[in-house]
Amino acid sequence: DAGITQSPRHKVTETGTPVTLRCHQTENHRYMYWYRQDPGHGLRLIHYSYGVKDTDKGEVSDGYSVSRSKTEDFLLTLESATSSQTSVYFCAITRGRGTDTQYFGPGTRLTVL
Amino acid sequence: TQLLEQSPQFLSIQEGENLTVYCNSSSVFSSLQWYRQEPGEGPVLLVTVVTGGEVKKLKRLTFQFGDARKDSSLHITAAQPGDTGLYLCAGGSGNQFYFGTGTSLTVIP
Numbered sequence: 001d002a003g004i005t006q007s008p009r010h011k012v013t014e015t016g017t018p019v020t021l022r023c024h025q026t027e028n029h030r031y032m033y034w035y036r037q038d039p040g041h042g043l044r045l046i047h048y049s050y051g052v053k054d055t056d057k058g059e060v061s062d063g064y065s066v067s068r069s070k071t072e073d074f075l076l077t078l079e080s081a082t083s084s085q086t087s088v089y090f091c092a093i094t095r096g097r098g099t100d101t102q103y104f105g106p107g108t109r110l111t112v113l
Numbered sequence: 114t115q116l117l118e119q120s121p122q123f124l125s126i127q128e129g130e131n132l133t134v135y136c137n138s139s140s141v142f143s144s145l146q147w148y149r150q151e152p153g154e155g156p157v158l159l160v161t162v163v164t165g166g167e168v169k170k171l172k173r174l175t176f177q178f179g180d181a182r183k184d185s186s187l188h189i190t191a192a193q194p195g196d197t198g199l200y201l202c203a204g205g206s207g208n209q210f211y212f213g214t215g216t217s218l219t220v221i222p
Binding site for chain 1: 117119146148153154155156157158161201203205208209210211212213214215
């Protein structure tokens, strides 16, 4: 298994509070991704990073920000959580892009009340 | 948005039956990947296909990439209960991957 951990694994929070999810890798892979998974929608890309301090938006980036100050860590922040952000969040890494294998973390289940 | 549609959305079959799952798009992708996901876990890569018309076999699973690199299929022969899970296709384009909506497969013993 690729060395990817996510923390926390479960979180319940209230509407309007900030939330930060952490993805940590030990593989020294260049690319890191944050997805959310919801029934009927598959996995949708929120943000991704192609290097330290290099990030870009994905399909559903509104309400989310990211930071990558070290190769091994990619943080996802919900600046003011809303109920529509209740979801399972997955982090993924790839060595390169395009045809490369994505390795996924175990996921974080977030509930916003 | 590059939409990948999978069909069927749900599939319940008896052990030993064959099945095919489809992944279709109007966009061209540089690669097409298939993942399998079990409850409470992240997706795990099954195969990557990169050439139009390519066919790959992985034991009882056969994967095909369409000639125009817009669609793909996954065929399972003699399904087993261990094949139960959510099957996801993903198209690679530039720095991003675009995922299909998924096919939830249940194989009944």
